[in-house]
Amino acid sequence: MEKISVVNLVPIITLASLYFDDSLLPILPLDLIEEIFCRLPVKLLLQLRCVCKSWKSLISDPKFAKKHLSLSTTRHLYYLSYSDPLDKYIFTSYPLHPIFTNISVNFTRLEFPPHNYDGNYNPNTSDYYVVGCCNGILCLADDVEGFIILWNPFIEKIKELPPFQKQQNLYHGHMTYGFGFDYLTDNYKVVVLCYYIHDDNHVEKMEVKIHVLGTNIWKNIQEFPCDVLPIDKSGHFVGGAINWLVSKVSSSKRTIVSCNLRNESYQEILPPNYENQEVCYWHLGVLRDCLCLICGDDVWLMKEYGNKDSWTKLFTIPYIQDPRSSYGFTKVVNIFEDHQVLLEYIEDETSMRKSIVYDFKNNIFKFTEFESTPEVYVESLISPCF
Amino acid sequence: MASSSSNLISLKTSDGTVFKVERALAKTMKTVQAIIEEADANIYMIPIHNVFSHHMDMIIDYYKLSVAGKSKEFSVEKLDNDELKDFLLAVHYLNMEDLFEVLTQAVADRLEKKSVGYVRKYFGIENDFTPEEYAAIRKKNDWAFKGDDIEPEEDEEKQEE
Numbered sequence: 001m002e003k004i005s006v007v008n009l010v011p012i013i014t015l016a017s018l019y020f021d022d023s024l025l026p027i028l029p030l031d032l033i034e035e036i037f038c039r040l041p042v043k044l045l046l047q048l049r050c051v052c053k054s055w056k057s058l059i060s061d062p063k064f065a066k067k068h069l070s071l072s073t074t075r076h077l078y079y080l081s082y083s084d085p086l087d088k089y090i091f092t093s094y095p096l097h098p099i100f101t102n103i104s105v106n107f108t109r110l111e112f113p114p115h116n117y118d119g120n121y122n123p124n125t126s127d128y129y130v131v132g133c134c135n136g137i138l139c140l141a142d143d144v145e146g147f148i149i150l151w152n153p154f155i156e157k158i159k160e161l162p163p164f165q166k167q168q169n170l171y172h173g174h175m176t177y178g179f180g181f182d183y184l185t186d187n188y189k190v191v192v193l194c195y196y197i198h199d200d201n202h203v204e205k206m207e208v209k210i211h212v213l214g215t216n217i218w219k220n221i222q223e224f225p226c227d228v229l230p231i232d233k234s235g236h237f238v239g240g241a242i243n244w245l246v247s248k249v250s251s252s253k254r255t256i257v258s259c260n261l262r263n264e265s266y267q268e269i270l271p272p273n274y275e276n277q278e279v280c281y282w283h284l285g286v287l288r289d290c291l292c293l294i295c296g297d298d299v300w301l302m303k304e305y306g307n308k309d310s311w312t313k314l315f316t317i318p319y320i321q322d323p324r325s326s327y328g329f330t331k332v333v334n335i336f337e338d339h340q341v342l343l344e345y346i347e348d349e350t351s352m353r354k355s356i357v358y359d360f361k362n363n364i365f366k367f368t369e370f371e372s373t374p375e376v377y378v379e380s381l382i383s384p385c386f
Numbered sequence: 387m388a389s390s391s392s393n394l395i396s397l398k399t400s401d402g403t404v405f406k407v408e409r410a411l412a413k414t415m416k417t418v419q420a421i422i423e424e425a426d427a428n429i430y431m432i433p434i435h436n437v438f439s440h441h442m443d444m445i446i447d448y449y450k451l452s453v454a455g456k457s458k459e460f461s462v463e464k465l466d467n468d469e470l471k472d473f474l475l476a477v478h479y480l481n482m483e484d485l486f487e488v489l490t491q492a493v494a495d496r497l498e499k500k501s502v503g504y505v506r507k508y509f510g511i512e513n514d515f516t517p518e519e520y521a522a523i524r525k526k527n528d529w530a531f532k533g534d535d536i537e538p539e540e541d542e543e544k545q546e547e
Binding site (some may be wrong): 027028032033035036038039041044046047048050051052053055056108130142154155156183344348 | 474512514515
């Protein structure tokens with residue numbers, strides 16, 4: 001047999017012998033399949049776990065969950081509602097884009113508590129609301145009982161946080177929460193502000209506690225600045241910090257105070273200047289990962305977190321002809337293609353929250369038929385259980 | 387570092403065709419770039435195993451479009467599933483980051499709305515679970531197997547036999 005000398009500068013793997021089966025159909029190696037999986041939706045990935053053992057290992061691996069999240073660009077909408085007959089909370093999710101078309105939408109409905117649950121939830125006393133959503137994990141709080149849970153509805157994993165110590169004199173007690181992610185430690189944190197307002201409007205004890213996921217304690221951190229009162233039930237996670245809209249006790253002027261999740265320090269984030277602040281309602285939210293402030297009918301976006309000069313007025317909402325009732329705008333849920341927004345408003349008469357789509361380039365309104373105002377989120381395989 | 391008097395690199399595909407490509411294009415192929423950098427002398431011709439001329443044609447198409455800022459116009463729609471997988475393997479071997487992302491996304495787009503049975507066939511995977519193990523996994527997160535958008539899985543019946 002002739003000796004064939006092969007001159008190679010770099011050892012070259014012959015793919016043919018590794019990746020082709022007898023019928024010469026290309027077979028992809030697992031690392032390549034992983035790259036494809038990173039671009040698939042969560043629901044399909046959960047199904048693909050039953051294909052074979054190596055796929056199940058791959059998809060169940062927390063490292064894969066993180067990689068999948070980092071490549072995830074698809075955003076969805078969700079809302080949480082309560083079903084009386086079922087005694088459960090329902091998480092409803094649907095894709096973001098069909099809002100402006102009449103294509104029938106694929107809803108995904110997931111329940112809390114799920115069928116295998118054995119935790120603290122008691123349908124007779126629990127009253128959860130959404131604190132926030134981060135990386136596909138929802139944070140729900142029950143003020144009454146002081147329970148907080150972290151929940152990824154897609155993988156049906158629930159983490160019940162240890163109860164934080166509740167002070168006596170709860171009658172005057174108020175709590176506001178925040179949920180976010182610390183990039184430095186690659187971990188999730190929940191913040192609770194506890195304060196007490198006496199009859200003479202004197203604010204006492206703005207105690208702040210932080211829970212780091214994976215530990216089983218609440219840690220007291222530096223007290224919140226005492227000359228301000230939070231306006232919202234929960235803060236907003238932007239710029240690595242939880243941001244609360246607050247009003248100054250002395251002057252009723254509004255501003256934003258943030259608690260940095262990494263170094264646990266506070267900072268005042270100055271809002272845009274308004275002379276007659278007291279006249280209109282303000283609402284703080286998040287839009288495209290930036291702080292979004294609605295001052296009356298003006299919608300502002302803080303394009304560079306922490307920089308007061310970067311507050312940009314996106315648009316002013318004009319008066320909407322609606323003879324039924326007066327209303328106030330509370331939230332910009334999402335902005336599409338830079339000129340269309342999904343807005344939430346509250347009807348003053350009924351206190352019902354509704355949503356509307358407003359194109360501010362062409363000044364066109366369209367009422368939507370959502371049951372509840374949705375929020376934007378990113379689905380993930382990340383588990384809150386460490 | 388290999389020096390070359392011309393700006394063209396010669397690449398020889400598995401089916402014997404020689405392509406003279408711009409140095410900039412060869413740079414996008416990390417595998418080729420590594421060969422060039424390791425060589426002491428001038429490289430006359432670099433063999434690229436498992437890459438065929440029809441792959442190179444598409445690679446050059448993509449390169450031309452991306453240089454013109456039109457990489458979004460590149461499409462692999464005309465490739466059938468096996469051709470796409472084959473092309474993906476070639477690009478993976480050549481270690482071309484951007485094109486690799488485009489192709490993995492293209493495969494993901496094709497699989498997104500399909501059933502588990504379809505995906506299993508697509509990758510040619512054998513089920514190595516026992517019926518009990520399989521049932522246990524199905525039960526976990528069973529909501530994912532329900533819904534209007536789920537196609538029935540052909541081998542589900544076989545498992546229950």
